[in-house]
Amino acid sequence: MALKYSSITKKVIMALAGLFLISFLIVHLSINLLILKNDNREAFNLAAHFMVTNPLIQTFQWVLFGGFILHILIGILLQIQNWLARPKRYKVEGYSHTSFFSKFMIHTGIVILALLALHLVNFFFKAKFGEIPSVMINGEHYEDMGILVIEKFRSLPFVLIYVFWLIFLGFHLDHAFHSALQSLGLNHSKYTPVAFGLSRVLAILIAGGFILIPVLVYIS
Amino acid sequence: MDLTLKIWRQKNASSKGKFVTYKVNDISPNSSFLEMMDILNESLVVKGEDPVAFDHDCREGICGACSLYINGRPHGPDAAITTCQLHMRRFKDGDTIVIEPWRARPFPVLRDLIVDRTSFDKIIQAGGYISVNTGGIPDANAIPIPKINADLSMDAASCIGCGACVAACKNASAMLFVSAKVSQFALLPQGKVEAAERVQAMVAEMDRLGFGNCTNTGACEAECPKEISITNIARMNREFLCSKIGAPKVKIGAGGF
Ligand code: HEM
Ligand code: SF4
Ligand code: FES
Numbered sequence: 001m002a003l004k005y006s007s008i009t010k011k012v013i014m015a016l017a018g019l020f021l022i023s024f025l026i027v028h029l030s031i032n033l034l035i036l037k038n039d040n041r042e043a044f045n046l047a048a049h050f051m052v053t054n055p056l057i058q059t060f061q062w063v064l065f066g067g068f069i070l071h072i073l074i075g076i077l078l079q080i081q082n083w084l085a086r087p088k089r090y091k092v093e094g095y096s097h098t099s100f101f102s103k104f105m106i107h108t109g110i111v112i113l114a115l116l117a118l119h120l121v122n123f124f125f126k127a128k129f130g131e132i133p134s135v136m137i138n139g140e141h142y143e144d145m146g147i148l149v150i151e152k153f154r155s156l157p158f159v160l161i162y163v164f165w166l167i168f169l170g171f172h173l174d175h176a177f178h179s180a181l182q183s184l185g186l187n188h189s190k191y192t193p194v195a196f197g198l199s200r201v202l203a204i205l206i207a208g209g210f211i212l213i214p215v216l217v218y219i220s
Numbered sequence: 221m222d223l224t225l226k227i228w229r230q231k232n233a234s235s236k237g238k239f240v241t242y243k244v245n246d247i248s249p250n251s252s253f254l255e256m257m258d259i260l261n262e263s264l265v266v267k268g269e270d271p272v273a274f275d276h277d278c279r280e281g282i283c284g285a286c287s288l289y290i291n292g293r294p295h296g297p298d299a300a301i302t303t304c305q306l307h308m309r310r311f312k313d314g315d316t317i318v319i320e321p322w323r324a325r326p327f328p329v330l331r332d333l334i335v336d337r338t339s340f341d342k343i344i345q346a347g348g349y350i351s352v353n354t355g356g357i358p359d360a361n362a363i364p365i366p367k368i369n370a371d372l373s374m375d376a377a378s379c380i381g382c383g384a385c386v387a388a389c390k391n392a393s394a395m396l397f398v399s400a401k402v403s404q405f406a407l408l409p410q411g412k413v414e415a416a417e418r419v420q421a422m423v424a425e426m427d428r429l430g431f432g433n434c435t436n437t438g439a440c441e442a443e444c445p446k447e448i449s450i451t452n453i454a455r456m457n458r459e460f461l462c463s464k465i466g467a468p469k470v471k472i473g474a475g476g477f
Contacts, residue, residue, distance in 0.1 A: 007432075082432040098439045102438070
């Protein structure tokens with residue numbers, strides 16, 4: 001069905017899904033940062049508990065899966081069409097002035113996707129279906145997701161893989177926010193330069209914020 | 221100047237083609253790039269070889285024919301010019317210059333450096349016009365048009381259909397060309413009347429011909445000899461979305477368009 005959509009419609013769907021994924025990353029990051037609080041993981045565990053039990057969040061989880069799948073499938077489809085549009089490549093190419101990371105969206109995307117599998121196995125599926133030690137907070141039993149995270153990030157290779165993964169997420173995000181706005185037709189002489197700046201700021205804050213966690217957990 | 225040229229040679233549309241290396245000597249830095257090609261061709265003819273076929277017509281930057289991909293950039297190393305406006309002083313004595321045809325599935329090579337750009341004509345035929353006779357010249361201010369729109373429309377209309385945007389794009393996308401043609405009409409009252417049908421018909425034809433999709437890399441804008449801005453692409457996306465969501469269902473090919 002997606003094959004029948006016009007190139008612009010496909011890009012609009014990618015952009016909407018991508019923007020939704022960015023909003024998800026911001027929520028995810030805000031919760032993760034709680035683990036750095038020096039309170040015996042209490043705030044983090046409460047937030048994690050809220051995320052896995054709140055019905056609204058649980059519904060949105062399905063929207064998130066859908067968004068991811070749409071973004072990935074259409075991204076791959078667009079890329080295949082793009083390759084087919086130039087069956088014979090140039091001998092010398094790539095000297096035109098362009099935004100650097102925009103040329104590598106499929107590559108950074110695939111790195112994100114590959115290590116996402118590792119991430120889901122280690123945390124998401126454990127949280128959903130695995131055995132997790134419990135802790136007492138305010139006299140009630142909660143699952144101690146925090147300890148799971150901290151144990152994982154004691155291993156140096158694991159921390160390095162995460163840092164590598166998140167750097168690639170940063171590369172992807174550098175050409176994400178402003179590109180999505182352009183795809184949606186939102187271009188403006190006053191605000192587009194701001195959107196470019198915001199894209200880079202988002203890339204650095206989101207990737208940097210996520211990287212902080214494994215690194216600080218490992219060091220302490 | 222003495223130069224080494226690596227040029228794509230291909231007998232016809234169905235042959236395989238390969239790079240052939242040529243030496244040219246004593247080229248004046250003041251000659252144009254196409255004059256340098258003429259000098260090479262004269263020497264080939266004297267030797268009894270086939271001259272290198274390349275497109276050219278006006279040689280003053282207005283027709284868009286001179287489609288050469290030089291050292292990894294359409295129209296060579298300078299911004300905002302066509303190949304015929306490029307001069308040899310931009311190169312250094314002893315340089316090696318690689319010259320290739322535009323590469324895109326909808327632009328098949330016909331011979332050597334000449335490609336068939338009929339695909340662009342087909343996109344225009346799909347809707348790049350106003351389908352009524354516009355009649356005589358109206359009074360200057362009979363239809364009020366904001367100055368800014370008149371300027372933006374004129375900027376978009378300066379596209380010469382050279383195809384450098386497609387050649388530069390890593391996806392061989394024609395979005396810059398199509399968006400310029402959509403914008404020049406969409407910005408003016410006379411063009412607005414058929415804007416919804418136009419944008420849908422032209423985008424459908426662009427997709428059908430096998431041009432790539434837009435990743436918003438901006439290579440097209442950087443290489444366009446007429447400095448057409450990618451704000452036109454955003455405008456086309458906007459026009460397209462509004463026509464899909466807001467306007468009545470469009471039947472492409474049902475008459476007019
Ligand atoms: C949380 C992760 C991700 C976020 C926040 C994200 C966000 C975005 C955004 C906002 C865009 C710009 C859309 C546009 O230009 O309209 C984009 C483009 C793209 N993304 Fe992602 N993305 C993510 C993961 C992935 C993954 C896993 C893939 C795997 C294939 C992927 C592949 C692509 C591709 C190929 C493009 C460029 C599409 C094109 O213009 O040709 N992304 N991404
Ligand atoms: S938009 Fe620019 S590069 Fe593309 S065809 Fe028109 S003049 Fe040439
Ligand atoms: S020959 Fe006409 S633009 Fe170069």
